[in-house]
Amino acid sequence: MECASNTGVVSWEQGERVASYLVQASGPDGYQVYCSSPTTSCRLTSLHCGQAYNLTLTAQDSHCNSQNAFSQLQSVPCAPTSVQASLVCLSNSAAVTWQSASGALSYQAEGITVDGTHMVYCNSSVTHCNLEYLLCGETYNVSVLSMDHTCSSEESLSTQVHTAPCPPHTIDVEVNCSAGSMTVTWPANPDAESFHVRAETSGGAFLSCDSTSTSCSISGLPCGQSYSVIVTSVRGGCESQPSTAVNVTSAPCVPQGETANLDCVTNSVWVTWLQAKGAESYSVLAVERGGTNSSCSAADLHCNVPDLLCGATYTFHITAVNSFCRSAPGNAFQIQTAPCALTSITAHTDCYSSQITVSWQLNEVSSFYVATAEGHDQSVLICNSTGTSCDLSGAKCGMQYTIIISVSSDKCSSLRSPPLKMHTAPCAPQNITVNPVCDSNGMAAAWSPSLVAESYSLTASSRDGDVRTCRSTANNCTLLHLHCGQIYDVSITASAGNCTSLDSQQVTFYTVPCEPQNMIVEVQCDTGTATLSWVEGQGSLQYFTTAQTTDGHTLHCDTTSTSCSIDGLTCGMLYNFSALASDGTCNSSLTVPIQRGAVPCPPSTVRVRTHLMVDATLIRVYWNFVDCPDVTYLVQVTGDIQDNPESLMDVSSYWTDINYFEFPVPCSTSYSVTVFAQNSAGISRPSKAVTGVTVPCPPMNITFTGDSSSATVAWRSSALTTGYRVYQLSSDGRVPVCLTSNLSCEVSGLQASNVAVTAWNSAGESFASRVATGKKKWTCGL
Template sequence: MIQCDSNTTSCQLPGMNCGQLYNLTVTAQDGVCDNSKAYLNLQSAPCSPTSVRASLLCSSNSVAVTWERASGAMSYRAVMVNEIHDFECRSSVTHCDIDDLLCGQTYNVSVFGLDDFCTSVESDRAYVRTAPCTPQDVVVDAQCEAGAIVVSWSPNPDAESFQVEAISNTGVRLACASNGTSCSIENLPCGYSYNVTVVSIRDGCESKPSPVVETASAPCVPRNPSASLDCVTNSAWLIWDDSAGALSYFALAEGVGGHTSNCTSVSSQCAVPDLKCGTLYTFHVTAANNYCTSNHSTTFQLETGPCALSEISAETQCHSDIILVSWEMTEDSPLYLVTAEDDEDKDNLLSCNSSTSYCEVRGARCGIEYSIIVSASSDKCSSLRSPPKKIRTAPCVPSDVTAVASCEEKGAVVSWAPSKVATSFHLTATARDGEVRTCNNSVNRCVLPDLHCGQLYSISVSASSENCTTQPSFPVDFRTAPCEPSGLEVDLQCETNSAILSWHPSEGSAQYFGFAQSEGGDMLRCNSTSTSCTIQGLECGAMYNFFIEASDGSCFSSSNSSVLAGAAPCPPATMRTKVQMIDGAPWVRTWWTPVDCSNVTYLVEIEGRIQNNPQTLMEVSSYWVERPYFEIPMPCSTAFNLTVRSRNSAGESEPSHVVTMSTVPCPPQNVTYTGNSQVAELSWEASVLATTYTVYKVSQAGRVEVCSGPELSCTVTDFDPDSTEVTASNAFGESLPTTDFTGPVLNRRRRDLRASEMIGSAEQNLGIPQITKIKVIGDSLYVKWNLVKHATEYRVIVHEKNAIQPTVVMTVDKDSYTVSDLKPRTSYCVKLSATNIISQSNFSTPVCRTTGPPE
């Protein structure tokens, strides 16, 4: 039993045994009565696992950890730790494996018991070493003469010994072992290749094999060599049996006087050239591979033909198929035979007979090296035989001339068939524009950089040797990369967010590629075989760099020229315009559908003819605004065309479609009457752009139409000049009334009526806002007004009293506004009108206030 006492609501139980389940009882004591209550079970921490063992699983370089079951443990955690790494495994039984360990390491292994809440203290530790590391830096040295290989590697202190294995190409396994850093495998048979690996060993555990190193033993000695003599060229043709393990062969001829000659071959035959006449030669053959050379074969001897004739001479002329051969005549030799043999084509044998000291060998081909021998009979190895004389004929005209485009060099790479006798080549390339390029080289290749673009070049090559130069080869045509297209024009299609690119054709182009690069580097493209294409997907408001590249299917032209253009917004697609009278003056109000693009502003432009007179033209425009409507005051009787433009940072659109309208006519002028008050005949001058004239009788109850039509006169009964007015109208509205009449009785101006009465029943969609408060604050005025139904904004105009031009014109979207920075102690008048997207009310009655001193 374990107990603890406390005056508070907690205490600690000391000395609990691990892995035990305790029944916990709490007793309340007051010294008289004790109250006990058992209310829970308490599980102590699990015990530490015992008998911990760690065993290396060598083949997988993993460790198997085992232990005895620990009281109270529900699961276990095994941990392997050293100074570099740590690993762990978890298990509900008494063993687990830890995989993927590092080689050559020593680890401390311990195990912990676990339950749902606690971990035991660490168990006693076990120790384990992982598998040794693979040998590094393995090197194989073939000891060819000794028939052995020596294998070496870097030191590995973690290993006790090393095992070397060499597997031949036939599957035979050879091995050696060492405690150091090298060992030898001896008595290797000839003609085998080997794959060599090394493993490290410690306590019977082997590392993974080292990477394979290839080697081979010496090839076997060539057998059964023999030779035949070529009397014409004084060469020996050797043959032998193939040798196991040989990659190449070397044949050597050693003359009695010390002269040597040799040949090399990858097959079992070769020709030893240029032997001296009348000399005894000893021949042998050796075989070789990448690592070793065999001992030489058995030797044999061969004697070349005797040298009875003295030195001969041979010469050939440029562009001739004749070889002139001459020699010193000998006694008792009535006939000489001259033979000329192609060193590479033994069937190409030429000859001539002569009884003198020279002979012409005909039919010699260009570009050939001939061996020439003069003998006194048809037996080429007879005693009367000259030493061979080498002569090269003139080079052939270069053939197989090809020109390949070099896009990086902006030119061409020209090549042709090689020549055995030519010492230099001269290339000429002539363009249609007159440019001539040349190249001199000793090999069968020339690079022509930076040729003129879009040109057809004619290319020919001539070959030279000593003092002989061939005719130029048959011309080969080559067309250079196309020139950069010129005349690039960009037609931006704002409706489709596209651009139509057009350009002038480029000589030699098979296809064109158009590009649009944004400021962020994104690239859009199009291609075409004609001189235009369309780039889709432009972003409205973005700037693009447009350029064109031409291609002939192999190379692209340069692209140094470009056009910078922005994907400007379209003009408004739908517009509406109307003319309305405000304060007795015509105002043109236009509104439109907003353009679907970011940060767009708009400009309204009007071109008009005042009084429809071509001599009195007017141009007026708004300022750039963000809202989709604007109104502009206009003179009466003015015909006009109205357009709207859009713009943003990418540019400005074309004008919208033209709206053609006119303002209301001016009031009729020079109204006169004849007659009396019972019946009077009124007449007036025509008002420009008017289609209808109307005469009204006006009273306090309103006005009544008397007559209306296109005529310039009207008969009125019960005529009273003071209550009569005349207006002019067209499809866009009615003019202000004329109230000045001239007649036999009266010649006066009747009183002015309010503007709202003058325009009669003209439609007003919005009410007039009324100013409810103006407060003077130093040199500022705070203005407040009542809201008008259907109004979205209010136009506030402030001007000095009796001044013509306003001081402040502002558009606000609330019911108050503070006008600041006015002149101190100055009288200002304020008026305002209500407005929305299609209409504007008349202005309110001006209210005036005098500003105070500056604050």
């Protein structure tokens, strides 16, 4: 079947002496269609959908018809009808149904948003299926098609389904603490008819409200309750998925069970209470009748209200606080502080002393005085005297002390001084931590805060002599751009007034490692490997190397040594090689990239063939092709002409993509041949050199001394010659009469006119030189 056109294509084997063929297709609905052809195929058009056609093939000649051949053909299935889609609100899916279609073995339902941006499918062998994962607030066109083993029908007529509305994408909740209500707001949604708000506690109790606008209020909130607030959109009885929940808390309950204790030394009140539901913290306010007030706050169930006036009556209120509200004040209670009849006092201590000297004026009421100091940690120091001063011993560093003078051990009697506050010198900072700031090669130090310290000074000294300092009023400090790969000793002092603490215990810190130095990259063309080596960076424990192409492809190698091999280079590609060092926490900066190409290898096999010319040798250089893309080759020939170091030859070919090249080289020349390969990544190293010598130059200045009975033939030497041959020339050719490595030879029975001399070596034999009126004469081919 040709599915798109619902056309059947029938084919068969050619029979003998057949003029034409007739195909008849009969469907179960009584419909028949024919086609005829003189070849071995024909097309049945206009078939009814979903029919199993019986085929009859008849061969014909000019007189008779053959016996019939039979087969079957299934036409394209019919499209489904009566397609309906209804929304399943709870899952925001669509239930699709349809009437069965003739010829269908299975069905596929398709839903596409009207703007075409989202599409979903479901498949079924029955006449219904669910389209799931629909987008909220969208209209989908839904259609169904039928399928058999081969073809699909046309799509059915489409129907539409409108999905559940979308929930509000943001909601805001404002709690009215005094009214015990919350107001929830959200953006407008034209797809929704109304909105439902639900505020639920962790125990499952909930409050709700409904609205057709963009806000809704819930009143009657009990104190101390935490709520998860959600909003859903509603349309035609279908409710959206809930919005993202917002957690809020109603006003905390009023604190109960308050108690209070007066501390007459510090003139402060220690207040406690019971846990209030919904409270995150508490605030205690003490108000004196004249309007003076003092307060404290705490997340626990107690706090100390400080700095109260002597002989005053204070009214106390406790309020619970959370992120949204404050409770109403708790039950009010009153405390009256003790009077202060004695005059003011003074106190002094030296920076590193454990003693505080307290002074006062004498009072006629008493000749015996008690000095009491209470620390912020509730520790107490006491001394007494009949004079005007005494020394409090055992004072600790970093303490805030409150000191009073009284005439008896009853600190709350009227015969007491007003409280005096002072602090001792700060302690050396404790619990120092130093963490690296990797990206700027720095350190971030922190330590336990001191109650009395006004400032801190940090000093960091490296082993290479670098000294850095920083000052801070907080208990942390940061130093940046330290020397790489160094060990710094860190110490901290705290200062208050004129006093500075002793140095803290030293902490050792290792800075960011230095980047690798003097990196070298060597590329091995035969293995596609690059070997990187470098000088060890100070402070390094591990190294990471990369090779990156211009299109971003990256290869890696990690090592704890100072060299690494990166495999998998692609021949012909350019790479940027870089490395960085790591100490396990921080990485150094990257080295400056080194660009190297995965250049091709030189040819592994280079051969030379020679051919003798009149006064030179033609050398032909052959080599094997290199397995690498887009490679061209260059041949270089160097040598000494006439074996003379001052007569140098250096010639090169042009770059070529063939694997041979020819050069004429002078006679008596030693030569060296190398071949280079190149592509876009660069030029290879030279191939292994092939060396040799050319055929010697013909001997010069041939002389013939003597006569035909006996004569001496002599000549000048020819460079790079192994030996010489003297020939007798005749019309039949030449006959060697002397073979020597000397520069002369004794001959007999020869005339000067028929004498020739050649030079020879491993490359071959030179052309011959003859005696001719005192001049050399070359005889070609002799």
